[in-house]
Amino acid sequence: MKLFQQLLVAPAALGLLAPVAANAADLNINGVSDYASDEDIEQVTSITQFSDVYPTDWAYQALANLIERYGCVAGYPNGSFSGNRAMTRYEAAALLNSCLDSVTELTDDLARLIKEFERELSIIRGRVDGLEARVGELESSQFSTTTKLKGRTSWFLGAVRAKGDAGKLRKEYNADYGATVFSYDLALALKTSFTGKDLLFTRLRSGNSANAFGGAGFPITSLDYPTNTATEVRLGRLYYRFPVGSNFTVVAGPRMRNTENLGYKPSAYTAGGHPQLDLFSGRLGVPMVWNKATGGGFGVTYKSTSDKGDPYLTVAANYVAASANNGDPNSGGFMTDNAKGSITTQIAYGNKKWGVAAGYRYGQCDVSYGRGTEFARRNAFSQACQYSEATGDFDAAGNAIMTDKRSNADSNSWALNAFWRPSESGFVPSISASVGQSYLGGNYNYNTVDTFASWMVGLQWSDVFLMGNDMGFAIGQPMFAAAMDKGTPDDGNYAMELWYEFQVTDNISIAPGVYWLSRPMGELTPDDKSLGIFGGVIQTKFLF
Known part of the structure; x- marks a missing residue:
């Protein structure tokens, strides 16, 4: 036409x-x-x-x-x-x-x-109607349309043994902690989002690792996952995170952790696999900055815009007070002198293949450091906010009258972290390294210790023997006294671990591993004596 x-x-x-x-x-x-x-x-x-x-x-x-x-x-x-x-x-x-x-x-x-195709379309239409009915049933029976539940449980079967010629100390340690144990840890995470971009995070925790794997005896023997709640279910995390614009994220909550809100984890040793010691995994070898302070707090993170896979910049800062829920201003409070507060900051640059980061933490009195030699623990893990001092006067019985004075104790700590992972799995492992120091301040006498230090190097191989299986090895020095007012401290101690993770299914893994602490007591080790700790454990992890 x-x-x-x-x-x-x-x-x-x-x-x-x-x-x-x-x-x-x-x-x-x-x-x-x-x-x-x-x-x-x-x-x-x-x-x-x-x-x-x-x-x-x-x-x-x-x-x-x-x-x-x-x-x-x-x-x-x-x-x-x-x-x-x-x-x-x-x-x-x-x-x-x-x-x-x-x-x-x-x-x-x-x-x-x-x-x-009327017949085929009718069959498809029927299947779609059936799926809609099943989805409707699931939605009506689920406890929340905005919340996802993710769980993890880990089982620990193993033992620790003290070795060395410090006979009395060795026997006492083995008598208290040397038995084979079988314990568990359970974490249930509730992730709630109201807008699709925000996160209300709640985690319930239960465990019974009242043994060396939980840090009993020497805290440095603690593994990463175990906890001890005496089998009770307790609240581990409760915080809310939301974006502000396209580059900033704000977080606040009565139960948050400083190291979980730094925007970037500068380590390949903690991603995948199953590291053993908490020192190397959760604290990245530098517990002075990565001290895992937990309590009430708030923070903000900036992340630069970049194309997928390209390096990006993150800058984060947060404040966490371990005693935020304590209403006594003499021993707690939020943003008070006795809040046991940590101000943690980090600037990092990198992507999933490589990254570098510098961290800083200011700690108030009574803030815990976490993992180090026994000498370091006794001198720095609990920097008292007050101490008693004689006034020069005496009571009727002739006893010296004491007065409490504020110690003005605090600490300034820094850490440098870096990592690199190969493009393909093979003979060359990923490499993670860190080094850090902490400086004590105040007018309280900490056995004349001024400076603490630590470092680590971690290697991890992917797809070892079978696809999906990982192997790792790490060596380093947990926090030790590096400088004193008088004399040179002999507080050195080496820690090392070796592990292999077998991926049974996508949600089940079994990881046998061993670790060795050459001198966990540090300066407190008797002269001309040796005392080391050997640990072996099989960790089984279930994800659901």
């Missing part, structure tokens, strides 16, 4: 194009004559049939799409399109009607296909 002939049977399309009746003078008689003069012209099937249309024309692609997809563009008998020529409303109506005819043909084809 020619365009002019189509015009005669397209009153509906004409009405849409012309809100008022067209004047006869608007009709391009020459154009109509051109369309109607050649009875042999056919519909254009390719844009290349037009002699005056070129790829450089601004509407070239749009015209090509109309021809190839809908076949509703015609040209003049001379083979031209005359794209710059003025068009009458009659011609526009005729072209629109041609396109409507093509759409009608497509609709007819679609109806034919629907009828031809």
